[in-house]
Amino acid sequence: MALDGVFLSGIVKELNNTILGGRIYKIYQPEVDELSIVIKNRTDEGNTTHRLLVSASASLPLMYLTEQNKENPAVAPNFCMLLRKHIGNGRITDITQPGFERIVEFTIEHLDEMGDLCTKKLVVEIMGKHSNIIFIDSNNVIIDSIKHVSYQVSSVREVLPGREYTYPPTQNKVNPLDVDVNYFMNRILEKPETVAKAIYTSLTGISPVVANEIATRAELDGSVSTASLTSEERERLYKSFEQIFMDIKVGNYSPCIAYEGYEPREFSAILLTVFGDVVQDGNIPNKGVAGLKSYESVSGVVEDYYSKKSVVTRIKQRSTDLRKIVANAIERTSKKYDLQLSQLKDTEKREKYRVYGELLTAYGYGVAKGDKSLTCDNYYTGDKITIPLDGDLSPMDNAKKYFARYNKLKRTYEALSELTVESKEELDYLLSVQNSLELALSESDLEQIKTELVESGYIRGRLDKAKGKKVVKSKPLHYISSDGFHMYVGRNNYQNEEISFKLAEGGDMWFHAKQMPGSHVIVKTEGEKELPDRTYEEAARLAAYYSTGKTNPKVDVDYTLKKNLKKPPKAKPGYVIYHTNYSMTIEPDIHGIEEV
Numbered sequence: 001m002a003l004d005g006v007f008l009s010g011i012v013k014e015l016n017n018t019i020l021g022g023r024i025y026k027i028y029q030p031e032v033d034e035l036s037i038v039i040k041n042r043t044d045e046g047n048t049t050h051r052l053l054v055s056a057s058a059s060l061p062l063m064y065l066t067e068q069n070k071e072n073p074a075v076a077p078n079f080c081m082l083l084r085k086h087i088g089n090g091r092i093t094d095i096t097q098p099g100f101e102r103i104v105e106f107t108i109e110h111l112d113e114m115g116d117l118c119t120k121k122l123v124v125e126i127m128g129k130h131s132n133i134i135f136i137d138s139n140n141v142i143i144d145s146i147k148h149v150s151y152q153v154s155s156v157r158e159v160l161p162g163r164e165y166t167y168p169p170t171q172n173k174v175n176p177l178d179v180d181v182n183y184f185m186n187r188i189l190e191k192p193e194t195v196a197k198a199i200y201t202s203l204t205g206i207s208p209v210v211a212n213e214i215a216t217r218a219e220l221d222g223s224v225s226t227a228s229l230t231s232e233e234r235e236r237l238y239k240s241f242e243q244i245f246m247d248i249k250v251g252n253y254s255p256c257i258a259y260e261g262y263e264p265r266e267f268s269a270i271l272l273t274v275f276g277d278v279v280q281d282g283n284i285p286n287k288g289v290a291g292l293k294s295y296e297s298v299s300g301v302v303e304d305y306y307s308k309k310s311v312v313t314r315i316k317q318r319s320t321d322l323r324k325i326v327a328n329a330i331e332r333t334s335k336k337y338d339l340q341l342s343q344l345k346d347t348e349k350r351e352k353y354r355v356y357g358e359l360l361t362a363y364g365y366g367v368a369k370g371d372k373s374l375t376c377d378n379y380y381t382g383d384k385i386t387i388p389l390d391g392d393l394s395p396m397d398n399a400k401k402y403f404a405r406y407n408k409l410k411r412t413y414e415a416l417s418e419l420t421v422e423s424k425e426e427l428d429y430l431l432s433v434q435n436s437l438e439l440a441l442s443e444s445d446l447e448q449i450k451t452e453l454v455e456s457g458y459i460r461g462r463l464d465k466a467k468g469k470k471v472v473k474s475k476p477l478h479y480i481s482s483d484g485f486h487m488y489v490g491r492n493n494y495q496n497e498e499i500s501f502k503l504a505e506g507g508d509m510w511f512h513a514k515q516m517p518g519s520h521v522i523v524k525t526e527g528e529k530e531l532p533d534r535t536y537e538e539a540a541r542l543a544a545y546y547s548t549g550k551t552n553p554k555v556d557v558d559y560t561l562k563k564n565l566k567k568p569p570k571a572k573p574g575y576v577i578y579h580t581n582y583s584m585t586i587e588p589d590i591h592g593i594e595e596v
Helices: 006-019 078-087 183-187 195-200 206-218 233-250 298-318 318-367 395-439 443-457 492-502 532-544
Strands: 023-031 034-045 046-055 061-066 091-096 101-113 117-126 130-138 142-145 255-261 263-267 290-294 375-379 385-386 477-480 486-489 509-513 521-523 554-561 582-586
Touching: 006 046, 006 061, 006 091, 006 101, 006 263, 006 298, 023 078, 023 091, 061 290, 061 298, 078 117, 078 130, 078 142, 091 554, 117 554, 183 233, 195 206, 206 233, 206 263, 206 385, 263 298, 298 443, 318 375, 318 385, 318 395, 318 443, 395 443, 443 492, 486 492, 486 532, 492 521, 509 532, 521 532, 532 554, 532 582
Parallel strands: none
Antiparallel strands: 023 034, 034 046, 046 061, 091 101, 101 117, 117 130, 130 142, 255 263, 255 290, 375 385, 477 486, 486 521, 509 521, 509 554, 554 582
């Protein structure tokens, strides 16, 4: 999914309609590469307040208007303080997209320390790993940037305080808003490329998605060669291109997210008809079906997709150390468990040695000195059996040797029978923690998981530091079934334990994916009301979705009354046992279930 020039042009139009002429009220820097700017504006409808989120993240660069307020650091970073000093209370006089590139320029008027009116620019470059936010003065000199780029990092362009600001190289592309039919036919379609590639490698701001959409609207396949096009097809292709950019010139956008099944595939500021029609009422299409969900604003598209992905990406980055600790513990425990199972399998021959010893005790009188074996009747089965012998030992000594082997393997079996259970429980626990890390959505989630690992002894050396530290609580997920019943989903083992043994009452229903790590799901029955079948299915879908079986087509889910749950003494957090339950097989799909 690309935040390309087409999409940014929609963002610029939206910003010009909302914050142009507004004053910068507050500036925050919630992340090392992200700004949150509050703008107040006066319109015919009265005073309005808008929050602009700008991120130069290498993995998820973005820009959109939002109503969400992110948590900010206690001490503002230097770049944030610099912006506050220079353009705090400044007025936004112009918002442009130079050359249809993935660049947005904010021109800001403000009063300097002498009270004179000055102009500065905040330039946002949305260019993947090269994304940046650059603050420049009226002479086009860089005051500072959120990322410093020296010649050691990039030999193409240096971005440092005191250097002159220059635009990134265009790679010999031209502005699609300036392209006419002659250039399109004689330059773009003459490239020995596929139709889509010829378009997006020739024009700025056009991603492969938009290039394929141009071809689709011309009733062509974007993967066909330009050399194979007839004159009629070339004409249709230009008309398709012309119509799309005529709409862009007049600000006629149709923001949408394209879905295949329940998963978003692409987004754009124009309708992506290659993915089908707009789904009625804007609902996400059914599984296995492609379709479009339309939006009123381009910011709505970004916030609905990118912001969620941004949260997941940042949480994954911040949980790297925890993930490594858990992954190493899982690998170590798995090897130990496999070795124990192998050793346990070797003990299966212990009974054979016991029988050998007993038969030698009973029939040893028939063994001559130096015999290498004894064939006799096995009085346990009635069959003949041949017992290997050490010719240097007497029959009784051979019997003692077999009894010694039997006793050793018996002791090993008894010990391993307990150890394998412990190792399996430890492995299941670690896999549940790994699943919790996948479900983590906030810093408090990570803090809970970290505290759990400290208390369980997996983060040794930090135990004293965490000792006495108050556990930061995060809340379990809360859903409402189609029949109005409240359903709660634990995102980690602490939450699983909380909803199963504190929130739930005896008559509430409990759900969990069968024999795999996953979340506990509780359905409040409100005084033991009978749950409708639809609520049972929705709760089971939640349990399947929030488990390690999420990617499976079907998942088996156990469900039982909460009063049937028991937690063994000294068990790990979130571990329960139950003996009375029902099961159902369900699709791990939570589409249509309302989240509170």
